[in-house]
Amino acid sequence: MPYLVHSDEDRAAMLEAIGVQSMDDLLTDIPGSLRLEALELPAGLSEHETMSQITSLAARNRVFPDRLTFRGGGVYRRFIPAAVAAVTSKPEFYTAYTPYQPEASQGTLQAIFEFQTLIAELTALDVANASLYDGATAVAEAAMMAHIHTGRNEIVVAGYLHPEYVEVLRAFSDGRGIKVRKGTEPGPKTAAVIFQQPDFLGLLVDARTLTESAHAAGALAIACVDPISLAILAPPGQYGADIAVGEGQQLGLSPSYGGPHVGFISCRKELVRRLPGRLIGTAYDKQGRRGFNLALAAREQHIRREKATSNICTNHSLCALAASVYMTYMGPDGLRQVAEVGFKRAHALAERLSALPGWEPAFPDRQFLNEFPMRVANGPAVVRKLARKGILGPLDVHRWFRELKGVLTFTCTEVNDPRALDELVAALS
Amino acid sequence: MPYLVHSDEDRAAMLEAIGVQSMDDLLTDIPGSLRLEALELPAGLSEHETMSQITSLAARNRVFPDRLTFRGGGVYRRFIPAAVAAVTSKPEFYTAYTPYQPEASQGTLQAIFEFQTLIAELTALDVANASLYDGATAVAEAAMMAHIHTGRNEIVVAGYLHPEYVEVLRAFSDGRGIKVRKGTEPGPKTAAVIFQQPDFLGLLVDARTLTESAHAAGALAIACVDPISLAILAPPGQYGADIAVGEGQQLGLSPSYGGPHVGFISCRKELVRRLPGRLIGTAYDKQGRRGFNLALAAREQHIRREKATSNICTNHSLCALAASVYMTYMGPDGLRQVAEVGFKRAHALAERLSALPGWEPAFPDRQFLNEFPMRVANGPAVVRKLARKGILGPLDVHRWFRELKGVLTFTCTEVNDPRALDELVAALS
Amino acid sequence: MTEPLSFELSRRSALAPRLPEADVRAPEPSEVFAQDQLRTNPPDLPRLSEPELMRHYSRMASMNYSISEQFYPLGSCTMKYNPVVNEAAATLPGFADLHPYQDEDTVQGALDLMWRLERALCAVVGVERVTLQPAAGAHGEWTALRMISAYHHSRGDNRTEVLVPDSAHGTNPASAALSGFHVVEVKSGPDGRISLADLESKLSPQVAALMLTNPNTLGLFEREILDIAEMVHATGAMLYYDGANLNAFMGICRPGDMGFDAVHMNLHKTFTTPHGGGGPGAGPVGVKADLVPFLPTPTVERTNGHLKLDFKRPKSIGRVRSFYGNFGMLVRAYAYIVAMGGDGLTQASRDAVLSANYLRKQVEDDLEMPHEGPCMHEFVASAHNLAPEGVRALDVAKALLDRGFYAPTVYFPLVVPEAIMVEPTETESKATLDAFAAAIKEIVAEARSNPQALHDAPRNLPVGRLDEVAAARRINAYLQGLSDDPVLRWKPAPK
Amino acid sequence: MTEPLSFELSRRSALAPRLPEADVRAPEPSEVFAQDQLRTNPPDLPRLSEPELMRHYSRMASMNYSISEQFYPLGSCTMKYNPVVNEAAATLPGFADLHPYQDEDTVQGALDLMWRLERALCAVVGVERVTLQPAAGAHGEWTALRMISAYHHSRGDNRTEVLVPDSAHGTNPASAALSGFHVVEVKSGPDGRISLADLESKLSPQVAALMLTNPNTLGLFEREILDIAEMVHATGAMLYYDGANLNAFMGICRPGDMGFDAVHMNLHKTFTTPHGGGGPGAGPVGVKADLVPFLPTPTVERTNGHLKLDFKRPKSIGRVRSFYGNFGMLVRAYAYIVAMGGDGLTQASRDAVLSANYLRKQVEDDLEMPHEGPCMHEFVASAHNLAPEGVRALDVAKALLDRGFYAPTVYFPLVVPEAIMVEPTETESKATLDAFAAAIKEIVAEARSNPQALHDAPRNLPVGRLDEVAAARRINAYLQGLSDDPVLRWKPAPK
């Protein structure tokens, strides 16, 4: 059997050393009535047959070329430097556990310490954690922080926050008796105002005003941000937000039908003790050598149990590593370049689409970065037509928002080369 | 520029440290008339654009599924365990140089020492070297060994040795005044009789008789063998051959349009000093720890220069590593299983093809392992027709041998599942 | 050797990587956005060339222990061999390049894989349906508790307590609390199993669920599980299974048959998806029929061979994360199950139990064994017997690192003082187990002859034992505004 | 720590891997083949489970130094960064899964890649055509000499000698000899360059070619190359360029312009294809018009955008290996050239020269510099100055290993006693060069203060200095039948 090591001879020798006759002698604690005859599963296959089966499943999916993918909505096709997979496929990284023994885990610890710093720098806040599952749970965790910090029971969601993030926020809030309300006006019970910048449709919100009104009401301001946008747009720290969260998929992770990706969270110094999940810090050995270890564990479930800031244990370390490699590959100028290319192509595309008969910007007065909403009469038909031409067209957001009938959001990144834009426009003309 | 590290600031600092004004001051030895303005090459591209270009080149090739590939002729589709790439893609292996400093290269050295042992075991000869470029040059190198060992100037090629191997043998021989002759009867000038087992058409030759007649004439017997066949067929050592050579592509290497693959060579103890290329042996340090190092270097070019047994320096280490992983994954039983599956499917297929109207075995009296020649009236048309149906059909060997008009060789391995055989037969019916 | 931080290796003058140009006519961001919307200072990300970057990460990698090179007997974590072919499977473009909002008919293969995986997991744990959405074990626990809560609510039953044994993993009480429950601890008896008397005394109509893992965190099978289930169900509460210990009995018995109503599984433990230095994992939750209506949306449904995502589930607790789960990990787990088959999974668990008992036997004279065996897939020893020499479990752990082994889990479960929790898994050879036992013997001997050597361990690693107390003090100083060193991040030197 | 051999880890009872079954009706081999044709004893291959196998190789990997983690200043070997994207390129199924005997119209992309690579290499070295067939540098040398020989023969000119400088790499004389030539050595002058006087004296109508590398193996540019070319050509001989040192001047000058008639290139040096612990590499050969008819078959030809393999080349020397070369390496080299572009390649060479001169400067007071600078992309120092302390180049090399650096090439070229040949390449940072220089200073200081410490190096590696003399003696004993230990392989214990 593929991944087992003991031979029958080994097994016999081990049973003898233990001093029992048979395996069953080791399983006597299990009530006989529970013992299974066999699993109702097919017998195992050779590696070749396994891969054949998996490959034929993969072949039943349709992969659209990255350059002809204009769909975003939280997951984006981007250029991923080969360096990312070259690092994350190192078994020393991907087959290690959470770094409980720091001296034998300095690689992971240092990499995640760098991740924390990168996220803190990008969001212009003091401290970031070691990662969360995804953008949705990051939003929810931030809301929980605000709830505990303020002792208040209401979360205000301003504008078009990703609808799935709202759903997850609700699931987290439900259990704890927290009310989630849409709106822009915080009240005296409001723990936090949450907004997404750019929002789910790609549009810019007035982050500073939202932040100030949250603060004026004694609530925290939580910004859910696109990490790449922060090379151009004001980061949460600049407009005074208390907590920044977001989805890190764009930082070197493949779409992978929605996961695994990575959530990030950073905050002001005052909130650090409320952070969920792992935190890595520096520590020194007797010889004064700097190392890294798990820090502020007293917030966590394995120490604080039911009083922990969160229940998170396994997080998304390897995805955080991928994001670190990505950000380090890019550096500040590379990240800006990538953000600008998307911005420019999206603006060029928006202009060309607006010139097509029947097409108009859905929110002509609002600005956007590299994702933008257009309105057209027959949204779903357009999307289907593009699929037939091999293009993964825009996202039909009507699915989530009644008021957005006929609104399609388009995304451009550095993988949508100018000729791909031509092909899209031609297909729509 | 993608893979450079110095910034302009670094460059200035380095020039200053050297004590020169500019780069040109370091290039004064180059006659001015030779200095180039610029290379006539396009400017560099980003990684994303580079990969796009390469990917579109790859897309202009047609890849036939492994299960529908029945073409062999020296390169075969086989199941390659994922373990092979997992090992060879380790940068510690693939970015090291030839292990000149043994203490810092024990990984490579031990792996190749294991390769040598595996090949020696498989061929049932005393010692194998660290690898050669491919099967063709391995044949030629073996012939050169025989030439020097016997002091004779003629090589007899018996039967259907791979035609490309013969060409390479001729190129090697030409320069050294060695005559290559086809036939089975060695003479007094014959340095060696070379035969392939199974031969280029997949047919078994009478290896023992050929070996004995070589020996009777005072010549060496060189067997060019399919390594996987040796799980079933008598190995060279068993019938008394002096040197075994072969192509190791089947041991875990992808076809890769013909390379890189790996040649292997093993021989009787008496001939070890004549071996070309690297040899790894055991050695001990002062504490008595066993290590591995380059051995018998006195045969080699860097010591012996024009008197070396061969000019080989860089060989095919990483391919030998792949072959080692493959053979170790398989073990004796796995290798036998793989060989048997090919054997059985080939025999089943041969029987079914022989039942088709117009088809007949090209050599009905000869035995084969997993590759076999059939005769049909319209060979080339058959192959073209199969290609249209998505099948990489048999090899038309008429291209090399006039006498083999209409002869097509089919190969089966463990990747040609029974349904693939059905599809082939159906396509031919 | 230690490695500088990327930020320390960075040079301001280093060039950005070559990247595509926009190549379209378009405005500059500064022409479109108000000054206020623009970033004023670029983020201080490091600037490294690609060769420097790759070497940086390669060197860091070599500072890690990992199961690829070391025995990693971390109890409760099931660090078994991660099949390399699974990585190839998950990175197939037909999976890796799928957008989560592609239309259903373009992702039939992906949905079919999820469907098949769900069926396989149902078969292994004995439940009706499984949600693949949760990202990890703790996430699965919380998801299940949300469902249990919704179930009780749907019956107008407002239960407020969740019972958790004192030997439980920290995520159990944390998940219960985050789900809005009050956590009540249930004591273990002297035999290491849950005390039925104590359980009896804590059960009440207020109790929504009892969370258990079986074998429990001491590696002991809860022999009275059927009685427990009956007691719990009799009060209308539900029984929750923490699947971290599922590796003990695949094909031998099933949580569903034991009476568990909800079960999470750690695919990154039992089903070999790599742990990644702390995730990503996957924590699917299986449920019996009563809980099916409450499963998160969407579920994967199959009719006439066509697969679809079902979003219309009125009683659902909603979404617990974006999209459909850690799909890449699901591919790996599915590949593992296909390769192993029912026969392979069964043998895996049998071998895991065999290895644990064998290793326990080898070291039973060296360390204290607070509970009688046989154990299941892991055992908990104690370094209590080394207390007279001033040697603690932590010293044993560090000394193991010096000998080329990762350390067992220490100080967990909390019910055993100086706990050393060893889980060898089925993918370690007898030779490795013997070598580990020999190292334990050597360490115990050293505890007697030269305890200081153990306090000084590890010596053969990139850093020695880190002063965690001093580190915590430095963080406090920073958080209280008494220090500029943020400890939790690198900070650029003031300009 | 050392690692046992796979053969030593093997257990007879270990199971074979799961593999497909034949699943067809067919005879057994024993029913088809005569007894005599069958293997009697199965080969004694090791039997390891997959987890054991992977750990075995992972541990071996960690015993290697490599450029991925260490500075690897191995002179003449151009150990530069191997771009990771090239690995992705070469393993694309559209390349990796191509059968060499597919029909031309199904491999247009592969042929186009070869064609473009050929054009790019022609541009870099200044020749008419390039064959991509040779598998390595030495193979390329021999291929070129075969062509040169055929060229002379075609003119009825039976030249028998090849001139090779005393500083040349060992493959040069070996390739010449294997090509049937008599090798005549040309001396270097005191300035490290070829002695024109000596060359003059050796030139004759018997001489088929002069083999040179420029910069020569001392890292010095042969300033009088144009005179040399004239002298050589005047006698009707050809000039051959050993391209191992091409990294010195891409975009700065070209062998073709210097007068070389044939040029090999090591794609595994200059063009970043990984060296693999000793190959596979690729050693394309470029030639001027006179030699084009003699190129190996097939060549890649392009007409109207259609690519084909040309086998009809009546004057060709034939094939030098099977198929079309190490195609996988060609893909990598092509990817490198595309990414770098003309501008990038030029800057690469300039940086390589800059780095070598900078590093030379840093250590010029510590080691002897037998020749004046500036150097090109590498320099040769000598440990001769440490002779009074009994310290040799080998000791310096081993001491460097202990400090985390691979060692420079030592004892080559032969014309410098105690040679230490350092090639930093353009992909090492100034910080790395500074660290290396500091290590050299430390070692030289140690040579004075405690030479024994250097003789005892290395101490921080899996094994200490290996006794190569004793090893050679053991091999002799085996080959002479005086010992059963084959040394060159593991041997199963007698049954």
Ligand SMILES: Cc1ncc(COP(=O)(O)O)c(C=O)c1O
């Ligand atoms: C017993 C037990 N329960 C729950 C968990 C939590 O699982 P995860 O880390 O996947 O969130 C763990 C993980 O260590 C565990 O050991």
Ligand SMILES: Cc1ncc(COP(=O)(O)O)c(C=O)c1O
């Ligand atoms: C100067 C010189 N010439 C030729 C060669 C031979 O090249 P290869 O190892 O690729 O056969 C080398 C390689 O070390 C070299 O340094």
